[in-house]
Amino acid sequence: MALRSLVTAFSTVLTLAAPFAAAQTEDVKTSEGASRLVFMSADPSEGRPGNAAPDLKVLALPELPEAGEADVEVLAALLRSSPVSTFIATPDSPSGAQTGDLHLVLDATLGGASGESGVSVEVGGESMSMQAFGERLKALTDALNPERRQTAYIRLSDPEDHFAGALGQLRSAIDPAGFGMSVLMVGVDAATCEGARSPIHYTLIGGLADGAPFGDDNGKTTLAEAMSWVQASLERDVAREAPCAARYSLILRGDQDPERVLVETGGQPLFPEMETAVYREKFQSLFLMTSSDSAQIGEFLDSCTYCPNESELTARQQEIGERQLALELEKGIWDEIRGDDTPGRIEVYLSNCQLCAYRDEAEAAITQLAAAEEARTDENDLFRNLVASNDLPGLRDWIDTCIACDFIDDAREAVATLENDSRVEEELSALKAAIEARNADEVESWLASCEICSGQDEAQAALDDLVAQAEAARPCVEAAGLPQQGGPRLLTDIDQSAARATCGAALTRFPGNPLAVTALGRIEQAAGNMTEAQAAYEAGMEAGIPAAYGLAAHSLYAPGNGTVADYEGAEQLAVEGMRRGDWLSGEVLTVLYSRELIDGKGPAEAAEIALEHAEAGNPVAQFFTGYFYRIGSGVPANDREAVRWLQAAVDRGYTHANSFLAEIYEDGGEGVPADADVAGELYWSALEAGDPTATDRLSSQINDRPSPVVRVIQTRLQQAGVFNGRVDGIGGNATASAVLRYAASVQGQ
Template identity: 60%
Template structure:
């Protein structure tokens, strides 16, 4: 459209008109040289009278032509008796006229239908026609001008004067290059029906004001041009009769004049409301390109522009995001979040920033871990670091340091020690290695091996309890072993863990108790090969006391015992104590025996505590000291070492240096020993009973009497009757 102009004009007072058929008539829409069917949206209601004139009648014939048109438009008309004096009004009037501008001998001409006339005559005829209708209100004229010669600008003043002469409130002039042969928009029907006032076009106040009509018509004309409609005006003008935007042009009817138009507007309004909440630019564009009345057109156009802006912003943001999404630091990502408009990638950016910050923290922790491992020469830590590092900023340094540590002599020695311990399946050796290693290059392997051995030890625990050494929680004497129970327990452990050194060695004691010394020695040897300390002591004891018809090998016993003793085995120390105290090893005597006994006594070995007390009692390898002897004997007794009872009782019988006599305590110790079947107590209270003090004998007689064995008089005299009662008591204990 070249021009949409709003020109205010002065409309002359309406002219007197012919008498019509009624005092107040319907809304009239008169077509002059135009087809009423063009732009008509379906059927028309009774409140709209549509009249059609083929041309613009001469001024003096206007009344007759209008009367004829009124008669044709009404099936039944009622006239007053004297029509000349009636002065009746025909109702509101709007016009639709098709004209063409031409050139004649006298200048510009206006062609209406088949008539051609000058501009002055056009004005007088138009004024006469409007006046002939004697309308209550002269409303709007829609003038469609064909102007192939572009004469309209020169004729504008005269045309405006002609329109003003008709007294119309508003004139809409639409100028085209030629008469349109296609369908033309029905602006006139829309205005007459009151659409400019209807929501969402106007304020729904019940009247179409000049302002509402101007805005609605201007948008419709502009829409046709924008779409390239076949009959769109090249340019248009809206001529207003005055400057009052509130002037009423149409009273909106309560009953729709054109139901089909109302239905179409309703459906379009519904679709527009839906599209106002949509981001589908294509759907909005399709609606705006195809709608007939286009409610909410401005809002939809604004939304379409907003969608376009957002799409452009999204394209720009996408470009920015694609360029920064792989950034290794969060700086650019944070700038994006601080400045983005749509922030379509906020979630990804925040996740990336969180990941980068976590990665930076993890990297710092990883590097700090390396520094810690390197400073401590922690070979396992360095190896683990290399295997699990993510950033690996110090991978080369770590690899070099690992190689350096592995080449170190101390590392190789540690590895050899651990290898030996693991080959022997020796938990104690592995524990010692873990406690004493400096480089600890195979710490993980050592811990895993120790854990596995602990599992095996747990499986072997019932076996050890049934046949192991006292230090391991087993029976002290071979005779105390329950062979059936021990074999079952050890067999179960070996079935679960074949070659378990604890179970193998304990089973050797079972074989020795059964008299199969060969099998016992084989079992002890297996334990020795596994590095089990207890196996050395058992093998040493077997060499020292091989049993009937076998020759003792004291040197082998010492060799084995020395190794076991060095490994912390108590039995090995006991064997050495006996060998040395009896002078069975050349160059070794009581002093060496006492030193070993004292060391193991301090370690808590009850047998060694007995030996330490015994050496102090007889003054062998150390000074004779009854008080020291009592102290060690008491420790051994407290731990349940039965043999110590009789030796402690002997001191309490008479008392000694620094020790007061305590016959009651002595008798109590003897009695405990008798209950346990101790042969020393038995001998002293039978064959040696005469040497016991009377007070001690009296206590023993009392206890025997309480046990229902002694029926004699409690006189403290150790005679044959008392000795016999002791024998019977011991025999009963053995039976029970």
């Protein structure tokens, strides 16, 4: 069978790893310490991992020499490799080319039978019998005169599959060369593969198989380390389906001692760039040893050149895969049982799981099921009660907090039904109005009377806010607010400095507190700062404070400082304020209408407003109602009704009503008998309270009072120590002067 031609390469690596054995003189240099590589009919750079160290010498042999020409060819190659060579000639080696360790790389093609020699071998384009191949190979190794014949890498192209049948002949041809390890690699034709073939010989000669983490890093690559390295490298190329990888390989040991040293490395690396690349891969592999990212580990194993910790990373990747598989199995089981309404299967999972990835969820589920069982009866009873009472907030809360949740779907349906109930919109509208009016009483009433109570949380939050702000503003309102709020009636009664401090504290706690802002407006008005006062009332009205409308209306009705009153503007504000429940607004309207300051409105409208608020318990309105009945303004004159409403105002502490009620009792009225004692005591109570009307009637108008009434006043003045005259029922200057002295003493307290 004709031999197939192919481009082959034959190279030897000469490493002087042991002392030169031949005799030498002091002035003759040996080859000790030098390293030589020999390439035949091939590119010396194929597979070389970067630039070699300076002492590395490269030899090139054009062909596998005949047995008798080997010495001459080797000598010629040695001479060509260096400008100046020194070596010793010995009787056994006329060339004097004794070398250290020999490593051989040979490319060949197995061909068909050649006569009686069987399978032929083609090397460097020359075909020869297997016997001739063996003889020439041995002659070459002998000519190189190595101290130790270490490794042979024979890369075979076998297009006709002769390798298995020719294995015995190959061993007979290779064994006489005496290599400690021979690697037979059967692969594709070197001329057709793409890329460089695996440079196993370079990495092994560079000491990589001995370096950590591949070997024990003692500077000596043993046969065991070398075989492990070569096997891993070849298997990796096959696994990656490298274009020039061997299809199959065979490692032959020429020495049975696994500790035989095949490579010794010195202090300097033979291939620095290879060392750098190995260092980087070591760093990456150490990082990946702690990684749980199987894909990242796989990417490294698929692309690494030297692959440190390959077996550990492969095991780690397998461990991750097994864990992922176990996790997927557990997930499948957990997805099936996680919705169980009894703990049985969940407990089995906890007792038998390996990874137990769902332990926390399983334990929580068991706890939940136990809690659900315990809560089920009470929870279901509560649901039924909530449905029966149309308690929308309660149902929403039940859905959010239920444990057993037996009626969860029914609860959601009930919520949806109630949310579409027309009463919800009506209640929310009423609540909105109460909140906008800042009326805590109305909000509280809404909470007490709502049926569906969809806005319960909003209502409670608004009520809490109103109560908190009202409580914070209470001292401020008491210092500067209206009488209906517990404050002074007259602006002149406000202690401006103390009131400002009190209101400032309320505003510090709740900036913009509308109650405090409105009260501050009264302080500004008392100080004559009408612009600031009106701005405060505007802020109060914008916040929905009812009293702010009355104050703003009153400031337009009686602006002071020579400013023209705006009766229509006052009416508009007062109407809105009264709608919001503010009596000061009603008082402004009562005055405007009773004095007929608004077109189309008169005493009848004033009396109607006064009566409405009087019946609601407002003492000022009660006074106005009594007064209207007394003089017959807007209502028929009726002294008995006048007494009823004026007495109601007096009972509620509205001192201004005292003098008007006393006037009726002075002379009596229709259906009301005169009672001087009652009249006198009413005047005296008003005088004690500093009422200017009582002071005027008992001083400048004392002579208009009936004698029995004057006698009561004189007696009281004597008891107070301000009157030394006779209690004779006659007014006069002495009695009037005593009244004024007493009034001054009361006002000065």
